[in-house]
Amino acid sequence: MALCTEEEQSEDYLFKVVLIGDSAVGKSNLLARFARDEFYPNSKSTIGVEFQTQKMDINGKEVKAQIWDTAGQERFRAVTSAYYRGAVGALLVYDISRRQTFDDIGRWLNELHTHSDMNVVTILVGNKSDLKDLREVSTAEGKALAEAQGLFFIETSALDSSNVAAAFQTVVIEIYNILSRKVIQTQELKKEDPAWMGSGKTIVLHDGNQEVDGQAKKGGCC
Amino acid sequence: MRTLRRSHTSSPSSSNSSSSSSPWIHLRSVFLVVAASSPAYCSSSSSSSDRGRLKSPWSRRKRKHTLSPQQWRSLFTPDGKLRHGGVKFLKKVRSGGVDPSIRLEVWPFLLGVYNLNSSKEEREVLRTQKRKEYEILRRQCRRLLKCSDDSINLRETGGTNSSGDSGSFNQGIDSPDYEDVVSARDSLSSEERNPYVEHSNHPCSALMEGDLGSRQVTDPNSPAFDTESSDSDSSDDPEVSNTFPTTESENDPSKEDSSPSRTEVQSKLHTSEDFSTWQRIIRLDAVRANEEWIAYSPTQAAVSVERACRSAEAVGLRDYEHLEPCRIFHAARLVAILEAYALYDPEIGYCQGMSDLLSPIITVITDDHEAFWCFVGFMKKARHNFRLDEVGIRRQLNTVSKIIKHKDSHLYRHLEKLEAEDCFFVYRMVIVLFRRELTFEQTIGLWEVMWANQAAIRAGIGKSAWSRIRQRAPPTEDLLLYAIAASVLQRRKQIIEKYSSMDEILRECNSMAGHLDVWKLLDDAHNLVVNLHDKI
Numbered sequence: 001m002a003l004c005t006e007e008e009q010s011e012d013y014l015f016k017v018v019l020i021g022d023s024a025v026g027k028s029n030l031l032a033r034f035a036r037d038e039f040y041p042n043s044k045s046t047i048g049v050e051f052q053t054q055k056m057d058i059n060g061k062e063v064k065a066q067i068w069d070t071a072g073q074e075r076f077r078a079v080t081s082a083y084y085r086g087a088v089g090a091l092l093v094y095d096i097s098r099r100q101t102f103d104d105i106g107r108w109l110n111e112l113h114t115h116s117d118m119n120v121v122t123i124l125v126g127n128k129s130d131l132k133d134l135r136e137v138s139t140a141e142g143k144a145l146a147e148a149q150g151l152f153f154i155e156t157s158a159l160d161s162s163n164v165a166a167a168f169q170t171v172v173i174e175i176y177n178i179l180s181r182k183v184i185q186t187q188e189l190k191k192e193d194p195a196w197m198g199s200g201k202t203i204v205l206h207d208g209n210q211e212v213d214g215q216a217k218k219g220g221c222c
Numbered sequence: 223m224r225t226l227r228r229s230h231t232s233s234p235s236s237s238n239s240s241s242s243s244s245p246w247i248h249l250r251s252v253f254l255v256v257a258a259s260s261p262a263y264c265s266s267s268s269s270s271s272d273r274g275r276l277k278s279p280w281s282r283r284k285r286k287h288t289l290s291p292q293q294w295r296s297l298f299t300p301d302g303k304l305r306h307g308g309v310k311f312l313k314k315v316r317s318g319g320v321d322p323s324i325r326l327e328v329w330p331f332l333l334g335v336y337n338l339n340s341s342k343e344e345r346e347v348l349r350t351q352k353r354k355e356y357e358i359l360r361r362q363c364r365r366l367l368k369c370s371d372d373s374i375n376l377r378e379t380g381g382t383n384s385s386g387d388s389g390s391f392n393q394g395i396d397s398p399d400y401e402d403v404v405s406a407r408d409s410l411s412s413e414e415r416n417p418y419v420e421h422s423n424h425p426c427s428a429l430m431e432g433d434l435g436s437r438q439v440t441d442p443n444s445p446a447f448d449t450e451s452s453d454s455d456s457s458d459d460p461e462v463s464n465t466f467p468t469t470e471s472e473n474d475p476s477k478e479d480s481s482p483s484r485t486e487v488q489s490k491l492h493t494s495e496d497f498s499t500w501q502r503i504i505r506l507d508a509v510r511a512n513e514e515w516i517a518y519s520p521t522q523a524a525v526s527v528e529r530a531c532r533s534a535e536a537v538g539l540r541d542y543e544h545l546e547p548c549r550i551f552h553a554a555r556l557v558a559i560l561e562a563y564a565l566y567d568p569e570i571g572y573c574q575g576m577s578d579l580l581s582p583i584i585t586v587i588t589d590d591h592e593a594f595w596c597f598v599g600f601m602k603k604a605r606h607n608f609r610l611d612e613v614g615i616r617r618q619l620n621t622v623s624k625i626i627k628h629k630d631s632h633l634y635r636h637l638e639k640l641e642a643e644d645c646f647f648v649y650r651m652v653i654v655l656f657r658r659e660l661t662f663e664q665t666i667g668l669w670e671v672m673w674a675n676q677a678a679i680r681a682g683i684g685k686s687a688w689s690r691i692r693q694r695a696p697p698t699e700d701l702l703l704y705a706i707a708a709s710v711l712q713r714r715k716q717i718i719e720k721y722s723s724m725d726e727i728l729r730e731c732n733s734m735a736g737h738l739d740v741w742k743l744l745d746d747a748h749n750l751v752v753n754l755h756d757k758i
Binding site for chain 1: 502503507510512513575577578608610649650654729732
């Protein structure tokens with residue numbers, strides 16, 4: 001990004017990041033902890049989609065992460081395509097105290113790959129690390145799966161806040177870095193411009209005037 | 223989103239198919255035909271501007287009071303029938319809702335559990351019958367839960383780590399018919415229940431032999447079913463084991479298509495996995511149900527720790543230790559009824575959001591079996607929101623979109639520009655019927671009006687008795703959708719001037735909670751109905 005002009009440095013970046021994983025693994029609470037430093041021990045299941053925008057400082061640059069949250073039940077198909085559209089990052093969450101949620105990670109990966117680009121920056125998140133006595137999935141298992149699938153990995157606790165910010169930051173920083181060095185990708189995008197909008201590739205968005213400017217920026221930056 | 227958009231183009235065919243399969247929609251169209259051909263309607267429709275000025279039953283000036291206990295009692299004849307086929311009753315509820323103290327009695331009528339023309343005696347017979355049917359469903363649930371617990375135990379002992387406390391928990395469930403014994407003593411109206419005879423059959427034995435898939439059916443004639451039902455006094459009455467007594471089918475023409483049939487149960491519930499998935503999600507949602515209801519049911523709020531824990535154990539609830547007794551009790555009731563519903567309607571099973579719809583019902587209705595049948599009545603229409611093929615939700619989003627298009631072409635063009643004309647942003651309002659946007663009391667007020675509307679359509683009221691009301695606003699199955707459109711239209715200026723993406727509209731809609739006035743919403747919805755119902 002050192003190559004960017006002064007004008008561009010004043011611009012905002014907006015990255016869409018999605019939270020996915022089984023019901024009640026703590027997706028909404030990870031978001032609540034990250035965006036508002038809140039935690040609801042008995043938060044209701046999410047219906048439809050919700051999102052929060054969170055400002056982050058990366059290398060002295062303001063980046064906005066628009067984090068989307070949805071229901072964990074597979075059935076809500078109508079939500080799916082809108083949900084994944086334009087996502088550049090994903091937190092793939094399971095509950096370390098319920099093995100089933102870890103076993104379902106493969107299904108969520110498929111889902112993610114079906115509906116978005118393979119380049120979506122993904123982190124595997126083992127949430128509820130505070131439930132030490134109830135642990136059913138070891139850290140090593142989580143790590144191994146992440147390595148096998150080429151994902152980042154972290155264990156978090158939305159309850160005691162540990163690693164929550166780090167989980168989101170890992171994803172957002174990586175997106176930022178990819179963007180910073182993606183001269184090649186930019187050219188590729190220019191070539192297949194019409195398909196780009198819906199394909200879920202890296203999108204950089206201006207604050208306010210979103211997709212159009214994002215696209216313009218793609219072409220103009222670097 | 224692309225999928226949704228595609229559905230717009232295919233919607234004519236999909237809505238056709240749904241209307242042919244759903245008598246609800248069919249009824250509505252019949253009603254509209256009748257309405258359109260009636261002279262009163264024609265004269266009023268001659269000038270749409272006149273229609274626009276007609277006061278709705280919910281306009282501030284005309285806003286009537288709730289149906290009071292005195293009025294409610296005065297609506298009945300000496301043999302316990304509602305006067306005039308319930309016309310006055312429904313009118314009253316439709317314009318002002320129901321007094322909280324009589325909701326318990328009124329809702330079964332609104333939700334079609336009782337026919338509007340039924341006598342007290344008929345209702346008592348039906349009630350007993352329905353209670354038995356519910357209890358049969360519950361026993362099946364327990365057998366299935368037992369099976370899935372057994373398979374988990376097998377898997378756990380076979381290798382992977384088992385958490386320490388699950389063993390003791392399973393013992394509780396292992397004792398045969400634990401819940402029956404508990405619930406008979408435990409119910410808030412225990413005197414109305416027959417305690418079951420305990421029996422020592424392994425609850426799962428019949429199911430465990432041979433092919434699980436083919437045996438796990440709820441066919442009343444299956445051997446497993448017979449063994450169970452022989453414990454109750456209903457065994458030699460073939461009517462009782464039939465979940466859909468013919469009397470009700472006659473009363474309710476929508477019954478046949480809109481509700482699941484036994485054949486469906488057999489064909490759809492082939493694997494126990496589906497049901498066990500539902501069981502799992504139901505429990506997860508039950509323990510995190512919100513506590514808004516507590517103020518509305520002091521009796522349930524004051525439930526004892528012992529009773530709460532007994533009911534939780536009886537339905538195999540876990541991870542509830544951190545909850546207060548009243549929440550444990552509420553969660554246990556949610557589990558019992560949702561699970562029974564999943565079995566009763568396996569095409570829908572359980573979908574997140576359904577617990578939102580049930581929670582107010584169990585708050586008002588203290589008996590599980592009664593609450594169950596009220597929920598069934600509610601779900602006759604609402605179940606379409608949770609269909610796997612999403613036909614129901616798409617049709618409704620499409621309707622909201624059409625309402626906005628016809629009412630406000632400027633706003634609609636703006637939505638088109640943002641690729642938001644599919645109205646995906648009202649998804650949550652549609653799916654849980656405003657439950658997330660309104661307070662408990664507001665939700666109930668809106669639902670009662672909506673239920674009264676549906677009951678009126680169901681009963682075929684509208685030809686003559688409601689001609690005056692019809693002129694103002696014909697009862698419509700889609701009242702809720704008009705209200706949803708109204709909530710969006712109330713924010714038109716903001717949406718057009720300030721919002722430049724679907725995300726922003728979505729955020730606006732998600733943050734409507736606490737900022738809505740139900741009666742204003744209904745009033746606006748009324749105006750939309752009056753002006754647009756023949757166009758939509």
